[in-house]
Amino acid sequence: MSRIITAGLDGSRESLAAADWAARESLLRDLPCRLVHAWEQQPYKYPTAYAPPAGQELQRHWAERVPREAEEDLRRRYPSLRVSADQVDGQPVPVLLAAADDSELLVIGSRGLSGIGGFLVGSVALSVVARAAHPVVLVRAEDPAASGLRPAEPPFGEVVLGLDLRRPSDALIEFAFDAAASRTSALRVVHGWSTPAYYGMDTGFGYTSGAAMSDLGGELAAQKAIELAEALRPWREKFPGVEVTETSVTGGAAHHLVEAASGAGLLVIGRRSRGSAIGTYLGPVAHAVMHHAASPVAVVPHD
Structure with missing residues (x-):
């Protein structure tokens, strides 16, 4: 296990909130922060004549852009943060469990349910929480109506x-x-x-x-x-x-x-x-x- 805080990314608001929480926790503990995006290439299931030739390249470009843009955003908001970002080929659960094994703490997002007093913990999050060998933190998306970001200091x-x-x-x-x-x-x-x-x-x-x-x-x-x-x-x-x-x-x-x-x-x-x-x-x-x-x-x- 490395002394590092890792956040799982999938491009959603919830995962971006998790990345922000991980960044602030990294600053509190004076540890580096790692962003991980699991990506598995999805083959086209249509006749070749109708599949855009650059389709798979566009998928990969999106997969690489998610962690890169999140890293850039965190660097801009937290200049002293030591942060890196990786796009890892593979299914989300195994990738996140491997990341958890290599981290002091893993942070992932959890989605709110409109009109219901609760949150949706998806199958990926449940599987990771139930099987991870180290602590996992579930983070809700920030309320868009809330003023300002949560502080990185007391x-x-x-x-x-x-x-x-x-x-x-x-x-x-x-x-x-x-x-x-x-x-x-x-x-x-x-x-x-x-x-x-x-x-x-x-x-x-x-x-x-x-x-x-x-x-x-x-x-x-x-x-x-x-x-x-x-x-x-x-x-x-x-x-x-x-x-x-x-x-x-x-x-x-x-x-x-x-x-x-x-x-x-x-x-x-x-x-x-x-x-x-x-x-x-x-x-x-x-x-x-x-x-x-x-x-x-x-x-x-x-x-």
């Missing part, structure tokens, strides 16, 4: 981390703390939990009182808050300059994460590095967050 929005205390990952927690530290931003850690079913069971006297349920719920909430604080303690010590807010909430984690990410600079979630009987695996929380969070979403693979 202040940034806070970083939000979704943490599962059943299997907390050092790689995931460190990524979130490091992201907050590099941005001089606050870090909000959200842990969602549900009351076990047995908390509503009969006490042996034919009922469970509301007061008893309230006490049990309060005790469990206090316990979860202690567990969350303990999991974060060594990271607070390692990153003393990061302001941390701990939030332990009941109910589905995805809803709370999407809500917390509204206006955030980055939402960080984990993905277990495992497969399933039908192929690569992304859990329901990751799916929901990737489709509905308005902020950029970093998916960090871990054991």
Whole structure:
């Protein structure tokens, strides 16, 4: 793995937003930025007499122009950025997975859905996120009505981390703390939990009182808050300059994460590095967050 930030390009607004995000992240980390455009030549399926002789050359010219123009645009807007651009022959998923293997971070675009409270994560993005060995960031296209570009320097929005205390990952927690530290931003850690079913069971006297349920719920909430604080303690010590807010909430984690990410600079979630009987695996929380969070979403693979 090289210390480089890579953005996948396909010429869309979303991929250009991803390239811009990658450029700003490269400046934050003082790392070079690489733009990669996967291109596979599409043969004509019409009689030769009707196919323009320069058709394939025009396709290749377009494929080479996409990364070149994106590189020129980033150089103009970020003069200190170390940026390169490559047009790579091959299908998008294998090309992007290879790029992810060679990068500290891969950034790709995600498309908004008009009239629906969510975003479209296409098959390429889903395949890459589910299989990449290193973190992948999904970026939405910038709102054309928004004034100005997002800054390459502070202040940034806070970083939000979704943490599962059943299997907390050092790689995931460190990524979130490091992201907050590099941005001089606050870090909000959200842990969602549900009351076990047995908390509503009969006490042996034919009922469970509301007061008893309230006490049990309060005790469990206090316990979860202690567990969350303990999991974060060594990271607070390692990153003393990061302001941390701990939030332990009941109910589905995805809803709370999407809500917390509204206006955030980055939402960080984990993905277990495992497969399933039908192929690569992304859990329901990751799916929901990737489709509905308005902020950029970093998916960090871990054991």
